[in-house]
Amino acid sequence: MTLYRRLLNLTALLALLTFLLSGCWSRKELNELSVVIGLGVDKLEDGYEVSLQVVDPSQMSRNRSAERSAVIVISEKAPTLFEALRKATTKSPRKLYLSHIHMLLFDEEAARTGINEPLDFLLRDHQVRPDFYIAVAKDFKAKEVLGFVTPFEVLPALELYKSLEVSEKLWAPTSAIKVTQLMKIFTEQGVQAVLTGITLTGDAEKGNTMDNVKQPTSLAEYRYIGIGVFKQDRLLGWLNESDSKAWSYVTNNVKTTxxxxxxxxSDGRFAVDITHSSSKMIPYLLNGQPAIRLKTVMDANIGEMHCKLDLEDESNLLQLQNTLNRTLAELISTGIRNVQQQYGVDVFGFGEEFHRKYPKLWKTWRNDWDDRFKTMPVQVDSEFKLNKMGESISPMDYKQAPKE
Incomplete structure (x- = not known):
């Protein structure tokens, strides 16, 4: 091939590449967009009230005004989310941009009515990235929670996102559920969904003003509280702190707590830092009916000790471990039993285990699994191992008896 032909082919190739490197056809400049970071859905008689937490770009510079909020909450009412969002553009000088949503909140009424319908739009819209967390506003409207002025972050939805993420890792009674996880559960058999609740404490009305962050002690605070039990896409009720912890232990959602x-x-209590937790479900048949054996293994370090015990004595450590074993087994058993009796829906995923192990039997059980779950016996076996005692060994006020 001659040099001339090679140059001709290279020129043609470069000309072709210019068409492929022409940029993004749907590119939008930031000054043309209103970036939405939080979305709230409140149920009305004839539709929904949709609230959008939008970043105020003028407050993102170092010279931001302390008298002006970094976000703006826009609300609009309509029979559908899609219509409400389009109507909200009448209150915004820029196009609403949904790709950076961090938190989606439903009020209790919306959650009890069913969340599939509002989720349909969010999963269908090409702008929305399905990586945001979902929570249910307990005793408050989602609009009120979105309007709350948070103490640590200037962008409230970002603080709610981070707080839920951190609390799930460090505190068992909360669970950070993303929309993709939720929709996966909705399509599975033998398990029902849960969502964490969020509420406001203190003077909630003043918590929606800048006064909430002008002194060391906030006038109002937000708090993630309990786990909500769902049947299909509808909220049935709430688990208390202990039962929420039991759910996290059973479903292997505990990282540390x-x-x-x-x-x-002796009198008093002691606390441990649980550093590892794993649970294994073993399904079996008892007189032809489903039953579960649950094996839970935990590693922990002593975090606080109010017991009058000499921890240098190995027998005392064994007593602490045995006490923890009984306490843990009772907490998990009580949590499972309360869900069986109060709600009668399998939020633990026991049905999935029977589906895997007994696929033929499952075909006859799946339609009435909730009824079988209500009376299913669950045996809990726990194994607690204490590894470290901290910098000190025995309690500060422990006085060892003098040796004879």
Whole structure:
């Protein structure tokens, strides 16, 4: 091939590449967009009230005004989310941009009515990235929670996102559920969904003003509280703190948390830092009916000790471990039993285990699994191992008896 032909081919190739490197056809400049970071859905008689937490770009510079909020909450009412969002553009000088949503909040009424319909739009819209967390506003409207002025971050939705993420890692009674996880559960058999609740404490009305962050002690605070039990896409009710912890233990959603128990052979309590937790479900048949054996293994370090015990004595450590074993087994058993009796829906995923192990039987059980779950026996076996005692060994006020 001659040099001339090679140059001709290279020129043609470069000309072709110019068409492929022409840029993004749907490119939008930031000064043309209103970036939405939080979305709230409140149920009305004839539709929804949709609230959008939008970043105020003028407040993102170092010279931001302390008297002006970094976000603006826009609300609009309509029979559908899609219509409400389009109507909200009448209150915004820029196009609403949904790709950076961090938190989606439903009020209790919307959650009890069903969340599939509002989720349909969010999963269908090409702008929305399905990586945001979902929570249910308990005792408050989603609009009120979105309007709350948070103490640590200037962008409230970002603080709610981070707080839920951190609390799930460090505190078992909360669970950070993303929309993709939720929709996966909705399509599976033998398990029902849960969502964490969020509420406001203190003077909630003043918490929606800048006064909430002008002194060291906030006038109002937000708090993630309990786990909401769903049947299909509808909220049935709430688990208390202990039962929420039990759910996290059973479903292997505990990364680290704090466990407490009464002291053996003395007054007071002690606390441990649980550093590892794993649970294994073993389905089996008992007189032809489903039953579960749950094996839970935990590693922990002593975090606080109010027991009058000499921890240098190995027998005392064994007593602490045995006490923790009984406490944990009772907490998990009580949590499972309360869900069976109060709600009668399998939020633990026991049905999935039977589906895997007994696929033929499952075909006859799947339509009435909730009824079988209500009366299913669950045996809990726990194994607690204490590894470290911290910098000190025995309690500060422990006085060892003098040796004879």
């Amino acid at each position: 704090v466990g407490t128990s009464e002291c053996p052979r």
